[in-house]
Amino acid sequence: MTCPRTFSIMILHQELILLIGTSLLAREIFASTSCFSKHQISMYYFCNLTEIPLVPSDTVKFLLSFNNIKQVNANSFPLLEQLLLLEIGLQFTHSVTIGKAAFENLPNLQVLDLGANRHLYLDPDAFVSLSNLTVLRLFGNALGDYILQDNYFQDLISLEDLDLSSNRITSLRPHPLFYNLKSLKRVNLKYNWIQILCEGNLDSFQGKTSLIFSLNSNHLYYSSSVDWAKCGNPLRNINLDTLDVGSNGWHVDIVQNFSTAVEGTSITFLKLDHHIMGAGFGFVNIKDPDNSTFAGLARSGLRLLDISQGFIFSLNPGVFQKLTDLEWLNLYNNKINQIQKGAFFGLGKLNFLNLSYNLLGELYDFTFGGLHNVAIIDLQKNHIGAIRENSFKDLLRLKMVNLRDNAIKIIPSLPTLTTAYLGENKLVSVRYRTIAAMYLDLEKNRLENLGDLYILSQIPDIQYIFLKQNRFSYCVKPDNVMANSQLIYLDLGENMIKLVWDRNLCLDVFWELSKLQVLHLNNNYLTTLPQDIFRGLASLNRLNLASNLLFYLSPGVFPESLKNLNISGNQLLSPDPGVFMTLSILDITHNRYFCDCTLSNLLLWLNTTNTTLAGSQDDIYCVHPPAFAGVPLSLLLFDGCNEDEIxxxxxxxxxxxxxxxxxxxxxxxxxxxxxxxxxxxxxxxIKRILVDDLRQAPDASAYIYDAYLCYSRKDFEWVQNSLLKHLDSQYSDKNRFTLCFEERDFLPGEDHISNIRDAIWNSRKTICIVTRQFLKDGWCVEALNFAQSRYFCDLKDVLIVVVVGSLSQYQLMKYKPVRVFMQRSRYMRWPEDHQDIGWFLNNLSHQILTEKKVKKKSNVMELQSIATIS
Missing domain, CATH: 1.20.890 (cAMP-dependent Protein Kinase, Chain A)
Structure with a gap:
């Protein structure tokens, strides 16, 4: 456990780091801003000043912090009769000296801030003539005991607020003339080194009323051995509005001794926060407060007690029984796990009880016994899972209970409430219990049945129900639903109601809510709205449908009473403006508008309507088409869209x-x-008729034959029927070509290879009829090689390959001559459909008549097709 002194120093260091960080941030902000005086305000932050600058005589506020002023004396200021506030805090020098009568030319000054100067040297007469000063800030100035023991404040007869926090004061013995400061209401001595305070030390404060006195974080009474009987009552004859002695490391014995010492002193509000009272969780050798700890405060008239942020584990019986005037009790952030029977006996006037951020697990019938007048109980952030039926039964004036962030599974009986916070628990269903709340918070639970809303809406006098972030995904409507709702506000946001309405379940869930004014349905994955879903909502004024998946709004879906609609973040493409005619406020930002002529009606309405559009106009933009993506609707014109009617x-x-x-x-x-x-x-x-049956004959001067037909002898019969009869002129006068083929044109007795070579070189083209037999015939393959050799010799594409049958490309590529041809040219395939043969023969004839020359360029062979039809 951190000792209180270390704890106090840690807090002090954090505040100083924050102050330094703030000053550095301010330096960056004001560095580029010129120092100025205007509108009766003189601002001179971070101006590197070493002396007080001249300012207009009508200046009311004079701000000089964050400079390098080392000294202020009687000649530093001209006469500034209207000046009310002067700030000379945190100078970037080692020390600042305030001389005699330094502020005598500021007769009406009310607020003087000299805080956060590391070493402040004050002349005993530094504050003379400041009779109107009400606030004096001297925090963080390394001031010692002399600041109170000497007569520095003799002329400050109007002083109300004195801040001496974060100094080096060790002894509290104010000068007798402090008695003359009749207006003094607040003295802040936080973060000093005052370790003991006894009777007589504060005699100068006697007679003062409503005084706010802070001795927080002083290590008071902690390390010194105190003879309490001899020390007496340090607050005798002083009436305190607030006494802050928190963060001093007080355990039960110190609190008890102090309470006994100040017995009879009037204290309205006592702050004992950041204490070390209590056993905590496991330190059984450390005492929790008991019925004698606060007994000495019985006659103090204590109305507010703060004992938060400590280690109290158990509230023992009668621990507060002497504090009969207590109205406000703060037990926030202790380690309270047990509340013994009778712990609150005697607190008949208590109005507010804060037990939040503790370790309570269960509430019993006797837990709040004795709190007959309590109106508010804060129990959030505990571990409460079980609440007995009569835990709140006798609290007849209880109006609000906060049970957020616990482990409650069943709604407890809350008979007299107006406000109940049950959010962030583990509720899975709503069993009707005795609830009389006007405001019911059930957010962030595990409710799944939308039918629970029928039950909740029948709670007498219920007006506000919060059901955000539950799990509504199905609906079982209860029996005997009666129309008895006073509901005016309903939040169903961030659920899964789409799953309910898509199955046409509970479509009448809002029909009896005739007084409902505000409805939240945002983030419910809604793609459509059932046509009559809002029937009966005659008073609905505001509807939130943001962040759903709505792409279409049907006319008449909203009630006529609706004035405020939030439908931002949906999927609307081209909404009909007629849906929005009754609205006064509309949010349609961040939708997916399709900007074509179908959007022209909405654009016209936006330009002429009196409806207030929420959000920025730049957030109402096109998404489609891509050419208009991101363009605000306010920049679009659809003048040409009316031409559609014409x-x-x-x-x-x-x-x-x-x-x-x-x-x-x-x-x-x-x-x-x-x-x-x-x-x-x-x-x-028709072509023959139109061109007078004129045929183009091949040029016979260059070649003997138009083409040499190379095929396997086993395929001759098919070749003759399919090609020769349709192409060769000796078979028919209608044919135009002179073809060469082995059975007719090869010379008998001549070497066969010579016949092949002559046929190829004497023909314009060579046509190879590639079949399975062709690939097996060595002479045919040799003829294919000869034809390709002529290709490379004459630089002419003279080879035509016709594949017949079911030969695949893979089978053809296995033969090198065929593979070489296929790598540079395309082959023709005999058609399978008989009616395509005529087209094929015409195409083949064209290939015979077309001469393709090969042009050699940069070692790459290029084919240039030149059609020469003789």
């Missing part, structure tokens, strides 16, 4: 025409697919 007849005509053309085109495509062979025949006939 163009409607034309649009209809275009639609009909397009539909007819599309149907005809699809019909033609279907007919062509099924009769494409016939169509090709007719195409050829």
């Amino acid at each position: 163009l409607k007849p034309l649009q209809f005509a275009v639609f009909i025409f397009t539909s007819v053309v599309l149907v005809m085109f699809i019909t033609a495509v279907i007919v062509f697919i099924h009769l494409r062979g016939t169509c090709f025949v007719w195409y050829k006939k």
Whole structure:
């Protein structure tokens, strides 16, 4: 456990660090700001001043902190009769000296701040002539006992507030002339070194009333051995409004001895916070307060007692029984785990009890016995899981109980309340108990059944229900629901009500809430609103639907009484402005507006409506199309959108025409697919008629044959029927080509390889009919090699490959001559459908007549197609 002195020093250091940090931050803020005097205020922060500057005579406030002023004397200030506030705190020098009559030219000064100067040297007559001064701040000035023992404050007859905190005062014996400071109401001696205070030390304060006196964090009575009987009552004949002796490390014995010593002294508010009374959790050798600890305060008229932030583990019987006038008791942040029977006996006038941030686990029927007048009990941040049925039964004047952040699973009986805080517990259902609250907080629990709302809304006189951050996802409507609701405020935000309404459950949950004025349904994943969901809400004025997934609002979904609607953060694309006509305040920011002509009505309404739009106009922006993404609606114009009405007849005509053309085109495509062979025949006939049956004959001067047909002998019959009869001129006069093939044109007795070579070199093109038999025939493969050699010799693409049958590309690539060809040229495949043969033969004829020269450029072969049809 940290000793009180260390604890006090830690707090002092934290405050000094905060002060220094604040000054450094202020330096950054004001460094770039010129020092000025205007509007009767003279501001000179961080101006590197070493002397008091001249300011206008009508100055009312004069601020000189954060400079380098070392000395202030009688000649430092001109006559400033209107000056009321002077601040010369925290100078960046080692010391500041205040000379004799330094402020005599400031006769009406009311507030003087000299605080946070590291070493302040005061002349005994420094404050003469300041008869109107009411506030004097001398905190953090390293002042010693002399500041009180000498007559520094003799002329301060109007002084009300004296701050001497964070100095080096060790003994409290004020000068007798302190008695003349009749107006003094507050003396702050916090963070000094006063270790003992006995009778007679404060005689100069006798006769003063309503005095606020702070001796917080002084280590008072902690380390010194005190003879309490000899020390006497240090507060005799002093009437204290507030006495702050907290953070002095007082245990039970010191508190008891002090209470006995000051017996009979009038104290309205006693602060004993940050004490070390109590066993804590496990220190059984340290005493908790008992019925004698505060007994000495019985005749003090104590009305407020603060014993927060300590180690009290058990409230023993009658511990406060002598404090019969107590109205306010603060036990916040102790280690209270047990409240013994009769712990609050004698506190018949207590109005407020704070037991928050303790270790209570259960409330019994006797826990609050004796608190007949209590109105407010704060029990938040304990570990309360069980509450007996009659725990609050006899508290007839109880109006508010705070049970937030505990472990309650069942709503307790709360018969006389107006306000009940039960948020952040473990409630899973609402069992109807005796509750008479007007304000009921059930936020952050585990409620899942939306049907509980029917029960809660029938609590007599209920007006406010908070159900935010529960788990509403299904609904079982209870029987015998009666219309008896006075509800005016309902918060159902951050639940999962979408799951309820998507199954058409409890769609009448709001129908009987005729007096409801405010409804929160934000963050409920809603995509649509059932059409009659708000039926019966005749008084609804404000509705919050923010952060849902709504993309459409149907007309008439909101009640006519609605004036304030928050629908920000949804998925609205092009909302109908007619939905918003009755509203006075509307928030439609951060939606997903589709900025085309369908949004023109909303844009027109936004530009003409008197409805107040919440949020920034820049937050109402387009999301689609991408060209308008992020553009605020306020910058858009839709002047051309009215042309749609004019163009409607034309649009209809275009639609009909397009539909007819599309149907005809699809019909033609279907007919062509099924009769494409016939169509090709007719195409050829029409072409012959139109061009007078003129044929283009190949140039015979250069080659003997138009093409050499290379195939396997086993395929001759198929080649003859499929190609020769349709292409070779000797088979039919209608054919245009002179073809060379082995069975007719090879010279008998001639070497076969010579015949192949002659056929290739005397023909314009070589056509290889590649079948499975072709790939097995060595002569055919050799002919393919010869044809490719001519390709590289003449730089002409003279080879045409026609693949017949079900040969795959993988099977073709296994043969090197074919693979070499396929790497530089495309092959033709014999059609499987009979009606495509005519088209194929026409294409093959075109290939025979087309001469493709190969141009060598930068060692890369490029094909340049030059059509030369003889």
